[in-house]
Amino acid sequence: MENFDLVVIGGGPAGYAAAMRGIDFGKRVCLIEKDRIGGAGIYNGALSSKTLWEISQKVASVNDTISGKVREKFSLTWDDVMATVDEAVFERKFQYSCHLKLLQTETMKKLLVYERGTASFISPNEVEILQNSERKVVYGHNIVIASGSRPRKMPGVNVDEQTIMTSDGIENLTDYPKSLVIVGAGVIGCEYATIFSNFGKTKVYLIDRADRILPFEDTDISNIVSENMEEKGVTIHHNARLERLENLGHEVEYELSYPDGSQEIIRVEKALLSIGRIPNIETLNLEHAGVLISKKGMHIEDNDTVTNVPHIYAVGDVSGKIALVNMGEIEARHAVERAFGTIRERLSYDNVCTIMFLQPEVAAVGINEMQCIENNIPVKVVKLDYSVIARAIAMRKTTGFFKIIVTNDSDMKVLGMRAVGEHASTAIQTIGLIMKLGLPIHVIAELVHPHPSIAEGIQECVRMLLNRSLFKSSVFKDKLACYSLVNGVQTPLERL
Incomplete structure (x- = not known):
């Protein structure tokens, strides 16, 4: 039986990140994947669906541009669309595969072993790997469970993945x-x-x-x-x-x-x-390791990635928290750092930047207005329409808005932001960083932003809160808003 400092179950985004972080610490790592390296993050999840979205956005954008003109609508065949998706998937798969193969050269072989097969516990430290009729058992001083999830199906419905x-x-x-x-x-x-x-x-x-x-x-x-x-x-x-x-x-x-x-x-x-999706935990035989699952049996219980068994960690979709590629990777890195590093801070989910690939694009960080009302949190809110942002005007993409929520006091600490519109996911990172570092909002007001850029809209939001804005909300009431929200009641803030 081979001994490893770290055994990782699952080779999706979270599992792969855990394995690579283990190598960073100079630890001997065994990465186990039953199907395809990269998991749903590549093949039928984030990468493939977002490639589809990008293609569809380009088609829609062209047709919006020629709308009203005597021109035939632009279209692509489904074969053309899927060929582009397949190219994107292959490119990412190739990167993962080559990287993994090169890591297993003689120079690195002492650190990483990749095993294909289905993993299950036979004891708190022993993991069995089954591939076809072959059986192998490995010993892990630390084990990260990153077995991912699958789409939920409806009882009594014939889901044939065709119709x-x-x-x-x-x-x-x-x-x-x-x-x-x-x-x-x-x-x-x-x-x-x-x-x-x-x-x-x-x-x-x-x-x-x-x-x-x-x-x-x-x-x-x-x-x-x-x-x-x-x-x-x-x-x-x-x-x-x-x-x-x-x-x-x-x-x-x-x-x-x-x-x-x-x-x-x-x-x-x-x-x-x-x-929704269901965590892949049924075949892990968690009871053999003594790992507890939630009362509803839907995910693995953990405390800051650590399960009730101190050397076993749960990350990504199996943890039942935020089921996103970026969070799975962050959780996986954090778990390995807890196992081998000196990290003391708990993983924070307060400044997680997310994106929804809709029309228009929606990005979010922190709390929204609805949560402020539900939890009776007094705040100040500033909202700016995309139609007053120069870059949005240049792109002819003026549908959308920025909305920033800050504490209802002189400090005006940022609590959250919603960005709706073109380049929303890029713009949101500024506020995510401000929240992470606990910086005051005047830092954004004084920063020289590139022009024209969508991020200038964030700067104008902050200027509105500081009463330094280029456009005044009292004049452009349909485009700009700045108000306090206390006990669910909006009160306009007096601005020149």
Whole structure:
């Protein structure tokens, strides 16, 4: 039996990051992956879906530009689209594969061993690896569980990944569906609704159990996204209860009921389930290691990545926290640093920058207005429309806004930001850094930003809070807003 300082179960983004961080410490690492290095982060998750989004955005942008002109709409064949997705996937896969292979040369072989197969515990330190009929057992002084997740399916529904699909089945499409129903109006469901409506080849239906999509975000965000979807022809079934979803072979029939007692039956060509993901923990035999799972049995219990067994760590999707590639990697690095380093600070989730690939793009960090109201947090809020940002005007992309939330005192400590519009994910990082370092907002006001850039909008937001803005909110009331929010009541801040 081989001994390792670190055994990593899962070769997705989190597991790979854990293995590489172990090498940084000069530790001997065993990385175990049952399928493909890179996991869902490459093949049917973040990279592939966001490549689809990027292509669809370009198609939609071209057609928006020529709208109203006597020109035929621009389009790509599905084969062309998937060829580009395949190129992106291959490029990233090739990087991972080559990197891994070169790390296993004689020079590095003492540090990294890569094993293909299914991993399961046989004791707190022993992990069995099964590939075909071959069995191998390795001993880990420290073990990181990063086995990822898979799409959740609906009980009683025939999910064949051809007619009724999860995100895993998108690669099975041979052409644009003529019609598509998406079950679930969360981030992923809305992203796929955006993608297929952008291409303009598919009639998209989106089933929303709530009265608005993205219910965890502020109303102004969900409104602008849903309005853009509907302009692109998406039908959103609000307050809808899915009574039946039936696979008819080459079609899907679904039945909806509404609070007023009405019902609706619709047939479409394809259905896409977007109702969350399930951590891959069933085959790990966690009971053999004494590792506890949540009461609902949905994820592994951990305290700052450490499970109830001190030398076993849970990171990424199996931890049940923020299921994002970037957070999985951060958690994995943190776990290894806890195992071999001298790190004392707990991992913070307060300044996590996220992005939703919608139309328009939505980026977020920290808390939003809705959370301030729910938790009775008095704040000041500043909001600036994209139409007053020079770069947005130059790009002809003036739909969107910046909204920054600060404490309702003279310090005006940044608590959160929402960016909706072109380059939103790039702009949000400025506020994420300010929050991480605890810097005062005047740092942004005094920084010389590149011009023209979307980030200048952040600077103007801060200037509004400091009463130094170029445009005055009292004049451009439809474009600028600056107000306090106390006990759920908005009060305009007096500004010249």
